[in-house]
Amino acid sequence: MSAGEASGDQHGAAVARAIRARRPRVRLLGIGGGEMEAAGVTRIAGLDELSVMGGWEVVRRLPFLLRLQRRIERLFAEEEIGVFLPIDYPGLNLRLARAARGQGRPVLYFIAPQVWAWREGRARKLERCCDRVLTVLPFEADLLRKYGVRVDFVGHPLLDAGLAPEREGGPPSSDGKRLVGLFPGSRAQEVRHMLPVFAEAARRLARRYPDLQFRVARPGHLPEALYAEAGFPTAGAREVAAGATAALTKSGTITLELALAGVPMVVGYRTTRLEWAVGRRLVRVPSIVLVNLVAGAPIVPELLQARLTPASAVSALEPLLDEGSPARRAMLAGFEDMRERLGAPGCATRVAAHAIELLE
Template identity: 75%
Template sequence: MSAGEASGDRHAAAVARAIRAQRPATRLFGIGGREMEAAGVVRIAGLDELSVMGGLEVLRRLPFLLSLERRIRRLFRVEDIRLFLPTDYPGLNLRLARAARRQGRRVLYFIAPQVWAWREGRAGRLARDCDRVLTVLPFEAELLRKYGADVEFVGHPLLDTARSHPGPRLSAGKRLIGLFPGSRAQEVRLMLPAFAEAARRLARRHADLEFQVARPSHLPEALYAEAGFPTADAGEIMARGTAAITKSGTITLELALAGVPMVVGYRTTAIEWAIGRRLVRVPSIVLVNLVAGSQVVPEMLQDRLSPRRLASALEPLLDEAAPARQDMLRGFAEMRDRLGEPGCAARVAAHAMELIG
């Protein structure tokens, strides 16, 4: 099993537990985080070693990544691995899928790379190197089938863990606003300063607001010191949050399923942005908007990401009865209906057992 980010670690851990429930004697090895390890996966590398963002950072870490690939290829042989089960994280996982296939191993790709957004050519690699591809967004399967992939939509794993929190979210009479700058160190460095300044602007106008920054366990507390706000687990913040400022990615689905209105900001390096804007083929980078098929959540990207814009977009969402907030919550409900049914991990485990035989 291989997951390179915090969300992938969580989803892969759920699959690991489901596999153990269906076949307790299964031996699991993997690349991932503490959740996979707690689920019984013997870790080969951790998330802190894989926390890279963008081509330039990948180049700096290339010697380690190549060494890790060699270790995994040896593991396929030494441990007689029957199935390779990558979760998302396509840069490394697609190469490992190719290596596994060349060695005659079965490959089950869970949470397919977002080929519908950019680098559509990866769809051909998925069809070539995977026995089966499992998608978690409803619109992904059709494109992959065009390239000849054996693909199935298994529903989104967040449906198994999503918690709704109706009503006012007050802590000691204050409304909590969550800041979610990402699970990679570079994301935090690039986005947290703008998120934190937006929070300070809002605090000056609303004395009843408090702020917390979501920090994944594999990133050090020192990375967040300059923001000037306390950190907490993302789930804890979502459980009490009135609203959120967040980066794009899976976290937007989590917030939407928890019923937390949000604005999205995203920034990367100038070089990565110049390359990405020529490759991305979708009208929005926010998964909530893509699944819903409409602009439910406002987004500020790259040069448009500013504290003033973030604060101005979030302010109308703070009042529980505000029309903008209610419209967004209705959009969240429509999006949820399109994500399938709960039970994703058990379905993935069933596919794994089928391929192992």
């Protein structure tokens, strides 16, 4: 199993538990984090070693990534690997999938690379190097089938995480204050780019609304020191989402988590000028927000690159803080429609069934 990010570690752990429930003696090796390890996966490398973002970060870590790739390739050649199960993270996992297929190992790719957003040529790589691809977004399967990929939609793993809204506006804290969550990302470089803007927006909101408090979501593999300058307490993403009235967040899977938890949000994203200039020419979708793409409508506002400022973030968040506002109610209604489109619970069990079928 190979996961390169915190969300992949969570989903990989669920799949590992589902496999072990049906085949307790199966040996699981993997690239991942603490959740996969707790689920019985013997780790080969950890998330802290793979937390890279953007061209320069990749170049800087290239020697390590190449050594890791060669180490995994030796495993495919020398060990009794019955199935290779890459989880998202296509930069490394597509290369490992090709190596596994070259050694005659079955490849089950879980959470397909987002070829619908950019680099559609990766679909051809999936067809060549994967026995089966499992998608978690409803519109992906039809696109991949056009390239001859053997594909199955298994529903989204977040539906199994118990992310249901418990009450309107989120539970208040013990002192009666409402919580606003800040979700600047799971990679160090993302946090450096976005947390200063998110934190300044939070300070401005705090001056206008004394009943608000703020908390920053921090993944376990990133150090607390990275967040010190922001001046707000940190906690795990699930803990922050569970109590939040609203959120300011980066794009990515976290937007689905917040939507499923019933947390209205504003999405902001910022990177280097060079990477933004390259990315905007490659991305072919009308929105970078997964909630909007799944729903097929602009439910969540997005502030990208130069448009992400403390002032714009405050302006977009303010209407969502009022429980009776039309903007908040419309967004929550859109979240319900999106939830229905994500399929049925039981994703990890279905992935495990595919893995065991290939194993046998």
